[in-house]
Amino acid sequence: TRTPVNVTVTGAAGQIGYALLFRIASGHLLGPDVPVNLRLLEIPQGVKAAEGTAMELDDCAFPLLRGIEITDDPNVAFAGANVALLVGARPRTKGMERGDLLAANGGIFKPQGKAINDNAADDIKVLVVGNPANTNALIAQAAAPDVPAERFTAMTRLDHNRAISQLAAKTGAAVSDIKKLTIWGNHSATQYPDIFHAEIAGKNAAEVVNDEAWLADTFIPTVAKRGAAIIEARGASSAASAANAAIDHVHTWVNGTAAGDWTSMGIPSDGSYGVPEGIISSFPVTTKDGTYEIVQGLDINEFSRARIDASVKELTEERDAVRELGLI
Numbered sequence: 181t182r183t184p185v186n187v188t189v190t191g192a193a194g195q196i197g198y199a200l201l202f203r204i205a206s207g208h209l210l211g212p213d214v215p216v217n218l219r220l221l222e223i224p225q226g227v228k229a230a231e232g233t234a235m236e237l238d239d240c241a242f243p244l245l246r247g248i249e250i251t252d253d254p255n256v257a258f259a260g261a262n263v264a265l266l267v268g269a270r271p272r273t274k275g276m277e278r279g280d281l282l283a284a285n286g287g288i289f290k291p292q293g294k295a296i297n298d299n300a301a302d303d304i305k306v307l308v309v310g311n312p313a314n315t316n317a318l319i320a321q322a323a324a325p326d327v328p329a330e331r332f333t334a335m336t337r338l339d340h341n342r343a344i345s346q347l348a349a350k351t352g353a354a355v356s357d358i359k360k361l362t363i364w365g366n367h368s369a370t371q372y373p374d375i376f377h378a379e380i381a382g383k384n385a386a387e388v389v390n391d392e393a394w395l396a397d398t399f400i401p402t403v404a405k406r407g408a409a410i411i412e413a414r415g416a417s418s419a420a421s422a423a424n425a426a427i428d429h430v431h432t433w434v435n436g437t438a439a440g441d442w443t444s445m446g447i448p449s450d451g452s453y454g455v456p457e458g459i460i461s462s463f464p465v466t467t468k469d470g471t472y473e474i475v476q477g478l479d480i481n482e483f484s485r486a487r488i489d490a491s492v493k494e495l496t497e498e499r500d501a502v503r504e505l506g507l508i
């Protein structure tokens with residue numbers, strides 16, 4: 181029998197945590213034959229609610245769930261961690277400036293990065309979900325000098341999935357017929373969902389759509405502002421779809437992309453496509469055997485170039501701001 185994989189989830193008592201933990205425990209994160217130990221990290225006020233969720237996890241009698249540990253100590257939570265899902269973050273509250281938001285999250289992600297550095301397993305893979313996800317991932321990565329930088333990733337898979345869904349609705353195609361969609365840049369309103377290299381049942385998606393006005397005025401803003409539209413409709417932010425995307429991100433990272441397709445992940449840039457090295461930006465990537473590679477050689481047209489550059493500019497500004505705050 182396989183040794184259980186240790187999966188640490190922060191913000192476990194939050195709404196994404198509630199939608200996420202049951203799917204991890206039922207085998208959707210890593211595969212139907214991989215047992216897991218769950219480590220739940222919460223702040224002290226969240227521990228009791230996490231204990232309640234753990235009672236429900238027990239009550240599911242999941243065959244793959246081998247243990248649950250709940251703690252408010254990052255060093256305990258990340259001990260031996262093979263996969264870490266950093267979901268807990270400080271939300272932006274009314275009147276909060278971006279600098280305050282970055283500083284507040286630095287207070288969370290810097291110590292968590294250090295705790296990962298000092299305690300996690302050698303094969304640790306980190307996904308940051310908590311916003312601002314790309315820059316939080318950069319802060320955690322900078323605090324973990326002994327961990328290869330490429331193990332720190334940020335989630336743009338929800339944006340990727342949203343874009344596929346919008347494109348399927350527009351063209352009448354099946355979701356499963358859409359391949360090679362790309363989210364570039366930041367998980368924010370500046371993100372750029374790119375269909376110029378995407379395929380719909382083997383045909384170029386931009387040619388199938390053949391409507392640049394729809395692309396610029398409907399598709400891109402709908403995908404980029406979908407989070408706000410969910411809040412408006414549901415009265416709470418995306419949780420089940422965010423949890424689903426986190427499952428997809430890690431599952432794809434561990435188990436590989438299908439032949440003829442790729443995915444989108446926020447990863448430390450190696451300078452590809454003119455994105456400054458080191459910032460954590462979303463790219464098209466293929467994955468295999470637990471590693472990923474940026475898809476190279478794509479032609480970037482003017483329409484795409486301007487939008488990628490705008491989102492990357494925002495990321496470099498966030499990097500400069502956290503550098504100034506001494507967080508990286």
Ligand code: NAI
Pocket residue numbers: 190191192193194195196197221222223225226267268269270271288308309310311312313335336337338339367417418419422
């Ligand atoms: P939530 O507020 O329901 O839950 C957050 C939980 O994190 C709370 O239980 C809180 O006690 C906990 N927490 C706060 N600081 C912590 C710390 N230092 N250590 C451990 N736990 C801590 O929020 P929700 O809806 O679950 O969302 C979580 C994050 O995910 C937010 O930052 C949200 O903006 C982000 N998000 C990101 C998406 C993406 O696509 N990248 C999509 C949707 C949400």
